Amino acid sequence: xxxxxxxxxxxxxxxxxxxxxxxxxxxxxxxxxxxxxxxxxxxxxxxxxxxxxxxxxxxxxxxxxxxxxxxxxxxxxxxxxxxxxxxxxxxxxxxxxxxxxxxxxxxxxxxxxxxxxxxxxxxxxxxxxxxxxxxxxxxxxxxxxxxxxxxxxxxxxxxxxxxxxxxxxxxxxxxxxxxxxxxxxxxxxxxxxxxxxxxxxxxxxxxxxxxxxxxxxxxxxxxxxxxxxxxxxxxxxxxxxxxxxxxxxxxxxxxxxxxxxxxxxxxxxxxxxxxxxxxxxxxxxxxxxxxxxxxxxxxxxxxxxxxxxxxxxxxxxxxxxxxxxxxxxxxxxxxxxxxxxxxxxxxxxxxxxxxxxxxxxxxxxxxxxxxxxxxxxxxxxxxxxxxxxxxxxxxxxxxxxxxxxxxxxxxxxxxxxxxxxxxxxxxxxxxxxxxxxxxxxxxxxxxxxxxxxxxxxxxxxxxxxxxxxxxxxxxxxxxx
Amino acid sequence: xxxxxxxxxxxxxxxxxxxxxxxxxxxxxxxxxxxxxxxxxxxxxxxxxxxxxxxxxxxxxxxxxxxxxxxxxxxxxxxxxxxxxxxxxxxxxxxxxxxxxxxxxxxxxxxxxxxxxxxxxxxxxxxxxxxxxxxxxxxxxxxxxxxxxxxxxxxxxxxxxxxxxxxxxxxxxxxxxxxxxxxxxxxxxxxxxxxxxxxxxxxxxxxxxxxxxxxxxxxxxxxxxxxxxxxxxxxxxxxxxxxxxxxxxxxxxxxxxxxxxxxxxxxxxxxxxxxxxxxxxxxxxxxxxxxxxxxxxxxxxxxxxxxxxxxxxxxxxxxxxxxxxxxxxxxxxxxxxxxxxxxxxxxxxxxxxxxxxxxxxxxxxxxxxxxxxxxxxxxxxxxxxxxxxxxxxxxxxxxxxxxxxxxxxxxxxxxxxxxxxxxxxxxxxxxxxxxxxxxxxxxxxxxxxxxxxxxxxxxxxxxxxxxxxxxxxxxxxxxx
Numbered sequence: 020x021x022x023x024x025x026x027x028x029x030x031x032x033x034x035x036x037x038x039x040x041x042x043x044x045x046x047x048x049x050x051x052x053x054x055x056x057x058x059x060x061x062x063x064x065x066x067x068x069x070x071x072x073x074x075x076x077x078x079x080x081x082x083x084x085x086x087x088x089x090x091x092x093x094x095x096x097x098x099x100x101x102x103x104x105x106x107x108x109x110x111x112x113x114x115x116x117x118x119x120x121x122x123x124x125x126x127x128x129x130x131x132x133x134x135x136x137x138x139x140x141x142x143x144x145x146x147x148x149x150x151x152x153x154x155x156x157x158x159x160x161x162x163x164x165x166x167x168x169x170x171x172x173x174x175x176x177x178x179x180x181x182x183x184x185x186x187x188x189x190x191x192x193x194x195x196x197x198x199x200x201x202x203x204x205x206x207x208x209x210x211x212x213x214x215x216x217x218x219x220x221x222x223x224x225x226x227x228x229x230x231x232x233x234x235x236x237x238x239x240x241x242x243x244x245x246x247x248x249x250x251x252x253x254x255x256x257x258x259x260x261x262x263x264x265x266x267x268x269x270x271x272x273x274x275x276x277x278x279x280x281x282x283x284x285x286x287x288x289x290x291x292x293x294x295x296x297x298x299x300x301x302x303x304x305x306x307x308x309x310x311x312x313x314x315x316x317x318x319x320x321x322x323x324x325x326x327x328x329x330x331x332x333x334x335x336x337x338x339x340x341x342x343x344x345x346x347x348x349x350x351x352x353x354x355x356x357x358x359x360x361x362x363x364x365x366x367x368x369x370x371x372x373x374x375x376x377x378x379x380x381x382x383x384x385x386x387x388x389x390x391x392x393x394x395x396x397x398x399x400x401x402x403x404x405x406x407x408x409x410x411x412x413x414x415x416x417x418x419x420x421x422x423x424x425x426x427x428x429x430x431x432x433x434x435x436x437x438x439x440x441x442x443x444x445x446x447x448x449x450x451x452x453x454x455x456x457x458x459x460x461x462x463x464x465x466x467x468x469x470x471x472x473x474x475x476x477x478x479x480x481x482x483x484x485x486x487x488x489x490x491x492x493x494x495x496x497x498x499x
Numbered sequence: 500x501x502x503x504x505x506x507x508x509x510x511x512x513x514x515x516x517x518x519x520x521x522x523x524x525x526x527x528x529x530x531x532x533x534x535x536x537x538x539x540x541x542x543x544x545x546x547x548x549x550x551x552x553x554x555x556x557x558x559x560x561x562x563x564x565x566x567x568x569x570x571x572x573x574x575x576x577x578x579x580x581x582x583x584x585x586x587x588x589x590x591x592x593x594x595x596x597x598x599x600x601x602x603x604x605x606x607x608x609x610x611x612x613x614x615x616x617x618x619x620x621x622x623x624x625x626x627x628x629x630x631x632x633x634x635x636x637x638x639x640x641x642x643x644x645x646x647x648x649x650x651x652x653x654x655x656x657x658x659x660x661x662x663x664x665x666x667x668x669x670x671x672x673x674x675x676x677x678x679x680x681x682x683x684x685x686x687x688x689x690x691x692x693x694x695x696x697x698x699x700x701x702x703x704x705x706x707x708x709x710x711x712x713x714x715x716x717x718x719x720x721x722x723x724x725x726x727x728x729x730x731x732x733x734x735x736x737x738x739x740x741x742x743x744x745x746x747x748x749x750x751x752x753x754x755x756x757x758x759x760x761x762x763x764x765x766x767x768x769x770x771x772x773x774x775x776x777x778x779x780x781x782x783x784x785x786x787x788x789x790x791x792x793x794x795x796x797x798x799x800x801x802x803x804x805x806x807x808x809x810x811x812x813x814x815x816x817x818x819x820x821x822x823x824x825x826x827x828x829x830x831x832x833x834x835x836x837x838x839x840x841x842x843x844x845x846x847x848x849x850x851x852x853x854x855x856x857x858x859x860x861x862x863x864x865x866x867x868x869x870x871x872x873x874x875x876x877x878x879x880x881x882x883x884x885x886x887x888x889x890x891x892x893x894x895x896x897x898x899x900x901x902x903x904x905x906x907x908x909x910x911x912x913x914x915x916x917x918x919x920x921x922x923x924x925x926x927x928x929x930x931x932x933x934x935x936x937x938x939x940x941x942x943x944x945x946x947x948x949x950x951x952x953x954x955x956x957x958x959x960x961x962x963x964x965x966x967x968x969x970x971x972x973x974x975x976x977x978x979x
Contacts, residue, residue, distance in 0.1 A: 020520060020571070020583060020584055020585060020954040020955055021585075022517045022518070022520040022521040023517070023521075024585055025513075025516070025517050025520060025585045025588065026513060026514065026517035028585050028589060029513040029516070029517070029585075029588065029589065029592065030510060030513050032589045032592045032593065033505075033506060033509040033510050033513055033592075034506065035593075036505070036509070036592065036593065036596035037502045037503070037505050037506035037509070038502070039596060039597070040500060040502040040505060040596075041502040041503075049605070050605075050607065050608050050609070052608050052609075054604065054608070054831055054836045054837045055612070056608065056612070057608070057609060057612035057613060057616060058612065058615075058616060061613075061616050063619070063620075063623075064620055064623050064624075065620040065621070065623075065624060065860040065861070065864075065865055066860070066861060066864045066865070067864055067865045067866050068864040068866060068867075069861075069862055069863055069864040069867060070861045070862060070864070072589070072862060074861075075857075075858060075861050075862065079593065082609075083609045083613065083854075084609075085609075086607065086608040086609025086610075086612060086613075087597060087599060087607050087608075087609050087610070088599060088605065088606050088607045088608070089597075089599070090597075090598060090599040090600060090606075090607075091500070091597070091598055091599075098600075098606075098826070101598060101599065101600045101848075102598075103500060103595070103596070103598035104500050105500060105501075105504055105505050105508050105509075107595075108505065108509065108595050108596065108598075109508060109509065109512045109552070111591065111592075111595035112509065112512045112513075112516065112591075112592060112595065113512065113515075113516065113559065115583070115587075115588050115591035115592065115595070115802050116516035116519060116520075116583070116588065117519070117567060117569075117570075117571070118570060118571055118581060118582075118583035118588075118802050118803055119567060119568060119569070119570040119571075119581070120570060120578075120581045120803055124534065125529070125530075125568065126568050126570075126578075127530065127566065127567050127568045127570075128530050128532050128534070128536065128537070128566040128567075128568070129530070129532075129537060129562075129563045129564075129565075129566025129567050130566075130567070132535070132536070132537035132538065132566060133537060133541075133563065133566075135538075136537060136538060136541050139543070140543075140544055140545040141545070143543075143544050143545075144544075144545060163643065163846050163848070164846035164847055164848045165847075166845065166846045166847045166848075167845060167846050170845065174690060178689075186670070186692075186694060187670060189669065189692060190666070190667060201824075202822040202823075202824040202827075202847075203822075203847060205822055206820065206822050206845075206847075209658075209819070209820075210654060210690065210691065210820075210845070211690065211691070211692065212666075212669060212691065212692035214666060260824075260826055261825075261826055316848075322595050322598050323598055323600055323848060323850060324846075324848060324850065339689070340686065340689075340690075342682040342683075342685055342686050343682075344681075344682040344740070345741075345938075345939055345940045346578070346740055346741055346937060346938070346939045346948070347682075348938075350926075351534055356534045357534045365646065365647060365650065365686075365690070365845060366643050366644035366646045366647050366804075367644055367645075367646045367682075367683060367686075368581075368643070368644045368646075368796075368803060368804060370803060370804065374563075377555075378555060380545040380546070381545070381546055381549075381550045381554075381555055382549055382550060382552060382555065383549055384545075384546045384547050384548040384549040384550070385545055385546070385547045386547050386548060387548075387549060446830075457826060458825075458826065458828075459825055459826045460825045468826070474500040475500055
């Protein structure tokens, strides 16, 4: 690690990456390689002697990039976005440069303290209640992903209850969500040992726009209590993965409070939109929540990974997740003068992730970040209008943020043929390499998802994408 | 994300980071700030308007770096190392530049396939049995940390057994380790719901150099079975955190095999040494293991995080960790033609971490990596010899790798005063800012740990560190 060699080589890498962005529109968005393609291109073992950087960069260009699905392409509309930005990238560089492991305050006080400060900043931007600030009994923490966020709060909720009722009651614990809740909750339940038959996946439907019905939650909880079970946790979502449904936080929160169960709000994607006053109302009721999560790495220009989690009662997390081995003991921790984030998360080690979020907030400023969100939502609205002008298509659920759910209507409007033709249309457009979109199923309908959110996407990309969809639809319809 | 702006700003950041490395020896190794220092230096909220990069860099220099504990300093000897290297840093840059989220094969085939290939490379370098290669029923996966590695294999083991005996038997499951096993296992047990009273922490002691005794394991398992309990998991360690103890894998593996329980080997730190033929014998017996883990981010020049985990039976992991929501379904996954690493780990999202490991192996080559390890071990040996020449000190446990465990002997050799003076010596040397070392406790003795492993450490740093220790010891002894 010679400073001058680092300088020379890293400058080369900067140019390589800048050129990648310059040419990003020339790649197929969705990689078109076949399974096992790379095995044929690389040797079976590591080299004995060093190889030049240029050889590696040539291999990245010739062998790796063809196997990359380009999430940063302006023509990427699949899943939800995973933003990269100059500020986020610089933050990643700096974090990798310092390369410290901030498990305890003492192992880099700045890492812990900047994380607390920056999550307070973001909490204030989102107008979260004061109980989520680090100045009280709660606070924010950066997790890797929303999956880890829901897992750690579920553990906190589980252990809060088991401490009271005894650990043999694990089989009686019940967790509530809707059929639109992210699969991360199911996985978290598997991990912490909540029995599958005690995971209440409440049905949502088109009548309530796929939001969770407070009445159904109330009824489920009440009936579980009657049956001798112990409700512990409700996960509500603001902006579901399939269709950006928004669960009614205020009503749900009042129910969870009346039963004394943990209320978690997953706003992984749509949380970013709530930095704009006109979208903030989607998280009205968050005052009632015990924990709130949004992914700055999705739609807030912060490179992956950066999932912001706030809790009102940090001690619940710490009781579930702390260990205190001798080799990590130190004065500041023993005196309870500091936060040790190792006790707020699954892993011990942790990166200096607050740097990139701090740099995003400072180098762009709130005004620009709001414009960024508004622009994507306007682009999605434009796409929705284009669909509405073509009678062969329909918008399936009302657009709230930057995701449009739509489908092609086949000549014979039965569900089976509609599902088949949309499945085929998805394949056809993704195979062109020109755009990448993904799908979901709602009430048995196969639906196409068009999620605007890549930083480079402009109006021309929306217009071209729509043209690709129309052309492939025409080809499919004419082949029927 | 304009390519030319990215280029310009990232070049600035490269120079900032290269200058950091040039000046790294001028900082106090252990940050000397007080808790809450940063709060006083930063505003309470994010800016509305953008700020210039130079202002942010100035703040990093003036406000952040004083709060950083410099893990990359050549004078960092605490815990275990967390290596940064040019190759590792370039890999981080490239991964942050591409910024894709590789949860399924289709979301970037190159990310999944390069990970499989590079972990096969590393498995061959370590001479792991073929069952750990991706070409069979097993394979490697990069986890964030060894904590996550042990958690996922414990889940696999738990669910293997619960599928057979029923999930209500959770309270009967027993996990085995020694009192030297990393606290990550205890945390994993808490998370997956193994009852604390069923975590057998077997006593190790100085007679067997703090290695786990196969006989004690055998007896514990046998007695648990007699008591109607169900043994499921043994975690052995090669290179314990306190003192680099090495558990006897071969004997332990034979025992776990005879009882049919999962055998995990944690070689988080010492695994890197096993790339050298002369140290490979420390993992003899790994053939018997069900899973093996080493952290390339500790001592193999790969920036944090990169924890390599291999399993023989990937289906056990997948059964414990898979979810299959509609919105992630795709042809390649449905046809079982590919690996989807989301089912091998806790989170859904994942970074392109194999790039940095690939670049480390290629840009350095095996020969240089072996020399790198040998150099650190030679430096540790030199430090050990320096201690041996000063009768005021003693080496406490035999050095195997690059960690030296030692202590100052007080004039009155009772344990209490020995513990106190070593505690004070630790404080004194770390307060100088010249070096950073950490401590542990073995058989009631407070012991100083001197872990060589920072890439920049040279002989002169060892000599100076020893001088700091001697000087502070003299001052302490004369003040008694």
